[in-house]
Amino acid sequence: MRLLAPVIVALALVACAGSVNARSIGKLDGYGLSLTLARGWYGVARPGQLQAADFPLARVVLDSPERAHVLRGHVHLIVWDYGPEVPYLDFQPARAPLAIGRHDITAGMEGFPTDDVYAVRNVLLGGEQLEILADLGPKPLVANSLQTFNRVLGTLRVQPPRVLLPLHGRLASDGVALRLLPGWSGRIEIPANQAGAQLALRAERGDIHVVLLQLAGGQGRHADLPIALTAKDVFHRHSIAIARRVFSTAGRSFDLSVTVPAAGDLAQANRLLETLTAEPR
DSSP states (O other), rough: OOSSSSTTTTTOOOOOOOEEEESSSSSEEEEEEEEOOOOTTTTEEETTTEEEESOOGGGGGGTOGGGGGGOOOEEEEEEEEEEOOHHHHHHHHSSSSSOOOOGGGEEOOOTSOTTTEEEEEEEETTTTTEEEEEEEESSOOOOOHHHHHHHHHHHHHOOOOEEEETTTTEEEEEEEEEETTTTTTEEEEEOOOOEEEEEEEEEEEEEEEEEEEEEEEEEEEOOSSSOOGGGGGEEEEETTTEEEEEEEEEEEEEEEEEEESEEEEEEHHHHHHTTTTOOOO
């Protein structure tokens, strides 16, 4: 099964009819991700997704990747991009070049053919959360399949976001603004892939970290600004206290998450959030 599909409601990908198809030697490039294709490889892409294989791919696989029929001795690569890093999801930091190993092989993938060999990695690369799936064809694993797959996966690159620094103590972009209080630092990131998040505002003071994503789609109940987090918004992951709310205001949708040493530290984050403003759309 796709490991992350049930939990990333706030980062749901936006379907797009447009795609690009690369054949033979070339570069599959777009939407913040790129792959260099070896001879005989094909690729398709749209916001939030790249696919490549050493056989022709129809565009229908962008909606249903399991429909790509992988013959023995061939491989199929799928990359899902879930957007900028957030503290409530567990993606492991990684550096290029990436590779899939035998330890990444999984028992199976929901909706995919049951007789194929699959491997999965969930990585944080260039600030983006990526799920990488390898369909290595029918069992048993062909000896050189991983080598063939990794030759192309190793060329995967993520375009870094455009970073906006504070101006006179204020972070601002596209009608969203936050005034940094004394002791706070921060930045705004504009991701190349905006299928999930259009911007990521990050602020920190010591061990308190605030992440505010402006989402591409309409999500979350309406809430008036200023927004405040309470103890009921807190959950724990790996002994870290995280408060999270998904809300809409001023015709915009936001995913707000704050990591704090203890729930009582939310007061400091809430004082910062009192300065958040959003112009109506």
